[in-house]
Amino acid sequence: MIATIVDWAALRDVVLASLAAGVGITVAFSTAIFGLTRFADLRRDDRVGAAWAFAGVAIVGLAVSGTAVVFGIILLVSK
């Protein structure tokens, strides 16, 4: 009975999208924090080259996080 009542295809999509987006946004934001913290530490130590490399990591992390938020708002608005 359950097999016919439940929309398994939609459920599979929900599970996969939730795992990818939910874990992805936390990983991206954590990476941004990691990059920013390392950037601040290395710049204080006058290791400018390495510092800017971590700044790049932070920018990528923030960009992915920001894109995910904007995509979420688009999903809300386009319902």
Add this chain to the structure above:
Amino acid sequence: MDSDLVLVIVVVTALAFDFTNGFHDTANVVATGISTRAIPPRTAVAGAALLNFVGAFISLEVAATVAGGIVEADLITPTIVFAGLIGAIAWNLITWWYGLPSSSSHALIGGVVGAAFAAAGAEAVLAEGLVGKVFVPALIAPVLAFLVAGIAILCAYRIIARLRPGSVNRGFRLGQIVSGSLLALSHGTNDAQKTMGIITLALIAHGDISADDFHVPTWVVVSAATAIALGTYVGGWRIIRTLGTRIIKMDPAQGFAAQGAGATVILAASHFGYPLSTTHTISGAVMGAGAAKRMSAVRWGVAGNIVMAWVLTIPAAGAIGGVVYGVTRVFGDGALGPVVVSVLVVGLLAAIFGRRLREVPPPPPIPVGSQSPP
């Protein structure tokens, strides 16, 4: 004349439900942000109220299907809707009193199912719809959010392992403001729709709007948005305390992971046409973020009480809805039944809360950073 009065009573009751929906679910949006000190309590509820208000205007895909596919639509009358709303309001207030986050949507569905059952018997309830649209999603939401938040926080801890806690916490607190805002917006979009749908259906049943020209009047949108925003602003502090500090003692990274997992699960489910309860999702995410760090970090007794409230929501709201419908029928088919019940409910609430307010000073909003329940 009688039908006009019943319509007015249904509209007012629907807005009252919307208000309880707002203050009952405030916790879903603000609890983690408040407990990790990402945002001051009053600012959090004010921001959530504003975003709930805005969210109600974003999408007008009306939830005309509140209980649709779950009860026989042809059998639904304004009196059944009224009784269902009273059942939902009553269960929302009971669970709020005990500080338990439970689904307002399930309370509404339970109330309407119970009233429909009392009115027309078992044939009024569509069992397949109840299982497929309510019971299965109720199992999936917390489990999925638990897993997503758990995996997310484990990944986050690996990435930030060797960093200074100060800057990490500041970063995640900022992130929580954004993820909390997204949650508030999605809550307004989803939950205010239920009230709009009920009021619009009542207007159609009354003949004010043609069923062929289904649209939501502007006053319905504005009043529903206002009611849920006001409810959110009042804030259900008891539930905020439970969700924010009594299940786990959260750090900002866990708060962010819980909110991020909650928001993405809700949005993904909504996008793929598989709407899940905001309350079940966020509660599951909070437990997952705690359990991933350490199983014993979760106060499983509190979590068990919450799950028990979820299990009881539909039968309890249904029983109240059924009894309320039975009482209204004692007074006949007209407006007298709903009028009598409304007067009784308002009187009961005034007696309970009036006495409570006189006897007990209001508790402090929330013990930030405290692991012990107040």
